[in-house]
Amino acid sequence: FCCIPENLRLGQAIESFFNPDRIVVGIRDNGIRPILERLLSPISSELVWVGVESAEMSKHALNAFLAMSIVYSNEIAGICERVNADVREVEKTLRTESRVGRSAYIRPGEAFSGGTLARDVTYLTNIADQQGLRIPVLNSVIPSNNIQKGWLFRRAQEILGNSAQDKKVGVLGVSYKVGTDSIRRSGSIELMRGLLTLGVQISAFDPKVNVLPKDLSMVRLENTIDDVTVDSDLLILVTQWPDFQTLSSETLINNMRTPVVIDQSEFLAPGLSSDSRIQYITFGKG
Numbered sequence: 001f002c003c004i005p006e007n008l009r010l011g012q013a014i015e016s017f018f019n020p021d022r023i024v025v026g027i028r029d030n031g032i033r034p035i036l037e038r039l040l041s042p043i044s045s046e047l048v049w050v051g052v053e054s055a056e057m058s059k060h061a062l063n064a065f066l067a068m069s070i071v072y073s074n075e076i077a078g079i080c081e082r083v084n085a086d087v088r089e090v091e092k093t094l095r096t097e098s099r100v101g102r103s104a105y106i107r108p109g110e111a112f113s114g115g116t117l118a119r120d121v122t123y124l125t126n127i128a129d130q131q132g133l134r135i136p137v138l139n140s141v142i143p144s145n146n147i148q149k150g151w152l153f154r155r156a157q158e159i160l161g162n163s164a165q166d167k168k169v170g171v172l173g174v175s176y177k178v179g180t181d182s183i184r185r186s187g188s189i190e191l192m193r194g195l196l197t198l199g200v201q202i203s204a205f206d207p208k209v210n211v212l213p214k215d216l217s218m219v220r221l222e223n224t225i226d227d228v229t230v231d232s233d234l235l236i237l238v239t240q241w242p243d244f245q246t247l248s249s250e251t252l253i254n255n256m257r258t259p260v261v262i263d264q265s266e267f268l269a270p271g272l273s274s275d276s277r278i279q280y281i282t283f284g285k286g
Helices: 013-018 030-040 052-082 087-095 115-130 136-149 151-166 187-196 225-229 242-246 249-255
Strands: 023-027 047-050 168-172 201-205 234-237 260-263 279-281
Touching: 023 030, 023 052, 030 047, 047 052, 052 087, 052 115, 052 136, 115 136, 151 187, 151 234, 151 260, 168 187, 168 225, 187 201, 201 225, 225 242, 225 249
Parallel strands: 023 047, 168 201, 168 234, 234 260, 260 279
Antiparallel strands: none
């Protein structure tokens, strides 16, 4: 018997399987180690041998660490907005610190919306609760992330003001993440539900999503990126599909009633952020 925890990523499962950073292998009997080495060494040269329970725990620990990194970075970004700092510059300084590292998971942006990270954080907090352990750091991860989930909606609400019902919002990206058509736990879906409560018109585009939930029947699914921008008062980027980076400043200026863009993770920054004719709003800048 052995335990090999998977860390496949939605939309990148095959790539993740054949190109892992390492493979964690949990075993009870060292006698099966040579067999597993022959099986796994063609996939990865780094096999980490541990006990079965440690292998199981490693998956939960990894996802909880990534979740904590996300909420930490986003909390720092929220403070940066209030003190006129730039979180991308702060991120740069952290990555050059050897105790943090250039590959650290510290880029601020959208909250995690899928089930994997939240599931494993909850799994660990439940174990701690059953064992009577106090873990204030892990217990704070989900509440902090839930606060961050509302950032796009809050900023949109600020921009639209009291006359939101007379305005149109374009949404780029509907799927849970790039590489999939899944909308389960999609942050875009929740955003559009919130926007509809303001009375705005919404048009959206996603290269993989062709059907929306029934409660979003008032949202118009467009056929192209450019169609979303026509007569819009606000454009919100949610899912970072590479094709969205072809969007030009001229298209926005010519098509939108007011060229205002919310891009939480600066995905469109190379083509839009330097154009003074566009109000370009991102997360973590004062």
